[in-house]
Amino acid sequence: MKIREAKTSDYNEIYNLVKTAFLTAQVSDGSEQDFVYELRKREGYIPSLELVMEEQNELVGHVMLTKQVIHGIDGISHGLLVAPLCVKKEYRNQKVGSRLMEEAMKRALQLGYTSLFLVGNPEYYHRFGFRSTRSYGIENRSEIPDEFVMAVELVENVLTKCGGYVVLE
Template sequence: MDSNPINIKQQEAHDLPAICRLIEEAFASVQESDHREQFLVERLLSSPGFVPELSLTAWIKNELVGYILLTEIEILSKSGPVPSLSLAPLAVRPSFQRHGIGAALIEEAHKRAAELNYETVLVLGHKDYYPRFGYKKAEDFGITFPFEVPPEFCMVKELTPGAASRAAGQVKYPKAFFEY
């Protein structure tokens, strides 16, 4: 597999059915999953927070092997709403996991988000996976989430140094994150 480069590009509309299948496969054996992530993606792609440049697919040859989506959210800080991004979901086809595809998607998404002048990315994710990409516990920056989740799973990545501390407040997710 290593001889075949990973090609990361912006998602195209016709990719959606393949993305949904990929997400279903990637989360099929994840115990913490409600196995509805593909429906979340469909809702987020048509929500006001959708940023087309931050919906990325990973390909090896002509096979879709990974997907990442960063959606605009807000942090309600003392000085007013601060735009941020939510990483949800990150999915890699099971047979391609542990080959650096997720890492490549995260790094490319961070680069593109910074180019679009976003300063922070939030994730509810695996406490042992995301810290290697610079994610830290959100509570350490005074950022709280609007639901009960153990704090070690609630993380923030600063794309701009000092941005998380300036954004201290409660995360506000668009309703698309909660509709079923």
């Protein structure tokens, strides 16, 4: 299995992968595949941070990171939103999601980003260091319950000094 940047020729396969993967996900609203399409149209889309895992020319996993605004006490800064991370059902529990997340975190840091945000299952994402944004002193201003709105620092103490709020959408 190999990780690579997504190509425009992958978009239809990614759409179907995300749709199918989230049919059996613990947390889903059924629109994740459309959210991927929407994120690509936004100004904060970073093509080099949309990754896929491929096994024998078949996509088995996908992750996407896009710019996330942080309204800090000293002004606006940017982190990255992880949305969505998914793995084809037959490939779950084989470290596909972990490998994608670790590679995405590494690439984000190489590009100078210092924090990641997401909405997801705390039991899964705690293994990567994610915790509630509130634990960093950052208010969640979305309608999503606080326990599911999480962040991780790629550079130590970058969020603890930030304060303010985020709106994940």
